Amino acid sequence: MMMTLIYKMNRTNIFVLIVAMLMSGYSFAQSDQAKAVEDFKPASTNQLGKQFPQVNSEGRVRASISAPEATKVLFDIGGVKYELVKDANGVWTGDTNPQDEGFHYYQIWIDGAAVPDPNSVYFYGASRWGSGIEIPAKDQDFYSLKNVPHGQIREHIYFSKSNNAMRRCFVYTPPGYDKDVKKRYPVLYLQHGGGEDETGWASQGKTNLIMDNLIAEGKAKPFIIVMDNGTWRMPGQAAPPRPQDRAAGTWPPKGWADGFMKTLLEDIIPMIDADYRTIADQGHRAMAGLSMGGMQTRIITLANPDKFSHIGIFSGGSISMEDVNEAPAFKTKTKLLFVSYGSRELENRRSGMGGDPKANTEALQAAGINTHFYVSPLTAHEWQSWRRSLHEFAPLLFK
Secondary structure: OHHHHHHOOOHHHHHHHHHHHHHOOOOHHHHHHHHOOOOOEEOOOEOOOOOOOEEOOOOOEEEEEEOOOOOOEEEEEOOEEEEOEEOOOOEEEEEOOOOOOEEEEEEEEEOOEEEOOOOEOEEEEOOEEEEEEEEOOOOHHHHOOOOOOOOEEEEEEEEEOOOOEEEEEEEEEOOOOOOOOOOOEOEEEEEOOOOOOOOHHHHOOOHHHHHHHHHHOOOOOOOEEEEEOOOOOOOOOOOOOOHHHHHHOOOOOOOOOHHHHHHHHHHHHHHHHHHOOEOOOHHHEEEEEEOHHHHHHHHHHHHOOOOOOEEEEEOOOOOOHHHHHHOHHHHHHOOEEEEEEEHHHHHOOOOOOOOOHHHHHHHHHHOOOOEEEEEEOOOOOOHHHHHHHHHHHHHHOOO
16 A cells, blocks of 8 residues: 555655655664564563563564553664554554664653663663663673683772762672682773763673683683773763763863773772782783773873773774874883774774774884774674673783
8 A cells, every 4th residue: 555655656755755754753674574584582681571572583673562541652772763553452562673783772762751661671871771682692602601610790889089979889800719819810990981880891791701701711811800980070060061062162071081080090999909909010900991981091091101001992082193102101011902893883984082093003003012903893882892892802911
């Protein structure tokens, strides 16, 4: 019926129809839903016993929610909103296009209100606790739960003198940490992205499983990982500016990383060195981060080459020769610089601050700095890129 109608329309009317569909939030993905492979299974990120959302072998998501009194329900994932269809019992169901492998945040729109899915486990991202879904990946073995020796993720609550406030970080200690009480370990300070918090790397990132598996395979040295909250705010502001406010000036504003840098140097590092069995010197201390955390890593390590010897920037810009020339000690003191991106980020020219990341990294390598550039295949600015980045970065540390 739809095809017959379209054939009777001229090109102008077809264009008007397409624009109207786009403005209404309709996704063209719905046109091929009949072709979906019917091997859907409940997502691993569902709450216990919940059957939806489901994922099939193509990476499509089938969402379902009971909302008898609603008039319109949309499933919002990957920047696309998919219309769900209501049945006689008031249950709304629909499928998405195939999604990239890995973890994705999503939400449901019910009559214009964005709400978390009551079927999903909740994760902190986009500056809120909300829904997330795992799309099985072909390489998911490296972060799978296996019968190997496991480390621990410890919640560490502390008082920050520089902030005059109580804070919290999570600390990964490798397998065997509590057995050999004389052994000391290097430390990686690992930061989350914007709109996330100190739970991100342990929860969405699966940091402990990645490390446990690498250590069990003999591919990485055991080390401690500290994951703190790098959310920043400028003096006089309640929170970082909203995206729509950023066009008014240079982004990010000058000094935006100073607050967390002070907290890290004056509170977090001294506390970790005092409370854990660390090797407390520059040669055994690393910093890395994703997106905003990568940008913080860039600024903090350039300003403090005497504090960090190994550096990882995941989807957070890069370090240029100009940067190094302005911080001469960086070249002599840095043992490793690792820069990574998802392939779709590079396709979209999302190179971040500091120019072309691959060219910058190659220039530093030519200048004698130990550099590595990694591209996560078929992923964008998302957790699968960063899981893979940690998996590639960790074996290079503290050699």
